[in-house]
Amino acid sequence: MKYLEVAIVDYGMGNIRSVTSAFQYLGIKTKLISDPEEISRSPVLVLPGVGSFKSGMKALKKSGANEAIVDAVANNGSKLLGICLGMQLMGSYSSEEGGSDGLGLLPNSVQGFQCRQEFEGKVPHVGFNAIYPDKRKGIFKDLPKSPEFYFTHSYYMEQGNLQGNYAICRYGFEFLSAYEIDNICGVQFHPEKSQVNGLILLKNFMEKS
C-alpha cells in the first residue's frame, strides 16, 4: 500500500520547490499547507527547512503549526518526514543562537559542530557523504549498504539512545543522520538533492508499513 499524496508544510523556511519536484517525479501529488487545521488532518506530512533553529521554531509557533504537527503525529497517527532543519526541529532542544526548545517528538538535542573543541573539519558540512543505516528496511529499503546523500548544515542531532531504525554519518565524529521511529522520520541530509538515493528514500517514506 502506498500513500498517493503528501502535504508539505510551508512555514517560510527553505527550498520547497525542490522537495515538491522530487515527489512529483515519483508521481506523488503534492500540496503546500500552512493552516494548522489542515496540518492536523493530513495523513502524510513533510517538514522541510533551511535556516536557524530559533527562527524555524518562531515561524512554526507564529501560525500554530507546531501544535498541529504534534497533534497530527501523536493523536492522528500521521506520518511525518523532517528534512534538514525540519529533522532538527523534531528534537527536544537546540543550542543554536542561545538555545531554544523544539517540537519534542523525540528526546534528542541538537548541537553545533563548532561547539566541539576537538573538531577539525570545515564547517558547514557541505557535500555528499555516506550514511550507515543499522537495518536496510523501512526508509532505508532498496538503498546500497552505505548510501551517499547530500548534506549542508552546521548543527547536528546527537545520537542519544534511539529506539527504532536509524543511520549515523561520520564527519570528524558520528552524528545522527536519519531515523525512523514508528510514524516519525527525520533526515539531516537533503533527499531531494541526492540523486537516485534520495528518490528511493522518498519512495520508501510514501509506502505504508
Added chain:
Amino acid sequence: MLKKRVIFTLLYDNGMFVLSRNFRLQKVGDFQWLKNNYNFSKIALSIDELIILDVSRNDKKEANFLKHIGLLTEECFIPISAGGGVKTLECARELLHSGADKIVVNTLIAESPNIVSEIIAEFGSQSVVASVDFKFESESESESDYSVWTNNGSVRQDKNLSEWLSYLDLLGVGEIYLNSIDRDGVGQGYQLNFGVNFFDKISVPIILAGGAGKSQHFEEGLALDHIDAVATANLFNFVGSGLELSRLSLIKKGFKLPTWNYSHFSSLKDTFNIL
C-alpha cells in the same frame, strides 16, 4: 568522509544555452533543444552538482532566467548553484526561491563586497560561491603569476589571484569556483600549474573550471589534494554517454565520488501513478 564532485556548468544567454571559448559565446540551443538532443536529465545523473550562469551580455531578462532554473529543478535532483549578474540581496533571494541552493557571485565581489556580506549573513556562507576568472601572466615569480578579471573578463583587479583568494576567504564565501580565461572552452585541460603551497591558506572548497575536454582532465584536477571539485561547461565533449563513462572510469580508478544506481532513475519516474 566528504566526497569529491564533478560539476556541470550551463551557460545561459537570453533563453538559449551557449558555449564559451575564451569568453566568446556561441549559441547552441534552447531548453527544449537541450532536453531533446542531450537528454539532460540523463546527463544530470552523472554529475554531483549543477551550476547555471546567466551570461547574457546585454538586456538581461531576470524572470526568464528564474523560470529556467525552475525547469531544471524538475529534471535534476542535485544541488543547483545559480548566478551571473547578481547585484542585490533581493536578486539572491529570488534565485533561491526559484530552486537554486547556492548563489554564484563574481563582479559583485569587486563592486559591492558589502552586498556579498549581506547575502552571507542572510542565507549562510554555504550558500555563496565566489566565481573567479583568472589569466596567466608570467612564469617568473612563483605565486603571483595570475591576474584576476571581473565584468565578464573585461576589468582587471589590482590584487593578484593569491591575494584575491585570501580576500574571499576573509569575506566568508562558502566555495571558490576558479575559472581559467586562457583555457576556457579550449578543451586542452585545466590550469594546474599553481605553486605547491598556493592553496594552503584557503579554508573553503575549491572548484576547478575552464579547460576540461576529456575524462583524463577530470582525473588531473581531482588528483590534487586541495581541489574538491572539477567543473566543465563543454556540452559537446561530454554529450551522450560521455559524462557517464567518465564518471564510471573515475570511480573505478578510486576517485572518491558518490555512487548511485543509474538504472533506478527511469523506473522511479511516476512509479506512484501505476496502481
